[in-house]
Amino acid sequence: MVKLSEHLRRTGVFSMEEVNRVMPPPEVLKKGPVAVVECIQEIPCDPCHASCPFGAIKEFKDINDLPEIDWEKCTGCTLCVAKCPGLAIFVVDASCDGDDALLKLPYEFYPVPEKGEEVELLNRAGEVVGKGEVRSVIEPHKDGTKVVTVHVPKDMIADVRHVRVVR
Ligand code: SF4
């Protein structure tokens, strides 16, 4: 059984140790877009595995297993991002030159952000930590769950976990 931190149990927000456990190492991040699977509680769930056409999320031996990702196989396609019912997966692309990275985040709220719009960047606690420009909004499975791609400073890729439209 995976032990959850006291911080997570008390606040509902990952500790930095838990964040670091799921973030790809720098040598993976510089290669291209990859999925980050922030799923650290054993629950009976596995659509992330079935939704990956590249076999990057390993087959579960038990439905309660934690997902394991092979970043060498992950293309950053975002199909798992829009399929995870817990909105626990996002894609990070920190391979571009310059100070900005791209985050591809699951989004199920209204209003839906628009391409080119400036949105607030929120951390896991729902606090505003900056602003970023929306690069695209797609709906990979045509089932209501969008994937919003937003520009984020590279030094904030471990912090930003959601966006908020302010009009
Ligand atoms: S982003 Fe695409 S390739 Fe990567 S794990 Fe998810 S579905 Fe598989």
Ligand code: SF4
């Ligand atoms: S689909 Fe999402 S919530 Fe379910 S096991 Fe995979 S990452 Fe966790």
